[in-house]
Amino acid sequence: MPEGDVVWRTADRLNRALAGRELVTSDLRWPSLATVDLTGRTVTEVLARGKHVLLRTDGGPPLTLHSHLRMEGSWHVHRTGQPWGTARSEDRVRAVLANTEWTAVGHQLGMLDLVATADEGSLVGHLGPDVLGPDWDPAVVLATLRSQPDRAVGDALLDQRVLAGVGTMFMAETLFVRGLSPWTPVSEVADIEAVVITAHRLLDANRHRAVQATTGDLRPGQATYVHARSGRPCRRCGTPVRVAMIGTAPQARTAFYCPSCQPGPTPTDDGRRQRPLGATARRTRSPYRT
């Protein structure tokens, strides 16, 4: 799933291609928006808010096209007039917006809504400070965390209402760097401020990179300490990396961790041997031993 850094880069790319220019094409392939035509409007700005993309337009009452990438979504920018799709990829296209120079194509978007710009809060107002946003304020995040002392720190970091932009990869990598089990209650984290600062640092370091890496090593399989590495040796101590669920269903997510480098509670880990992720076709679909 794209995390805040990918969404930030996506919005930045769309902003550079579309902002300040009039749309000459508007094709929203979304049931509730099928009759909407943004042609003739000017894109004023495209920005990321956590994992949400807000595309603001004027030329009439200000309207915001809101999209969320969810699991598989992406936006691509092509030169207007150049071929950008194949018959196969055409099925996945959910939005096409173009000016005379650039064409933005949204594939497999998880959400697409159009709201008055003044009402953006109805879509993103619940979010905590955006890790990569201009409103980033670690003090607000710390206050929220400290108000939830019993909550597992990994679960809290994934909650977009606490801070916006962290997904399973940056949660896992942040807690590895801090040496904390993801299930450690917030109240038992000795330096919760350092956790928040580390999450910000790792995301910020990735906002301009095409390849996500927290280790500084961009080679395939070397880019993370523990994320997506279950069954493989910890890069620091050699202990096999583990994966287990964190949070409450249906929001439960995967948490990768090293039991030696990140001591603490592991309530959902059954302790069974985990084969290396991706070792077989079946393993690429699920990190769990079945």
Ligand SMILES: [Zn+2]
């Ligand atoms: Zn380790």
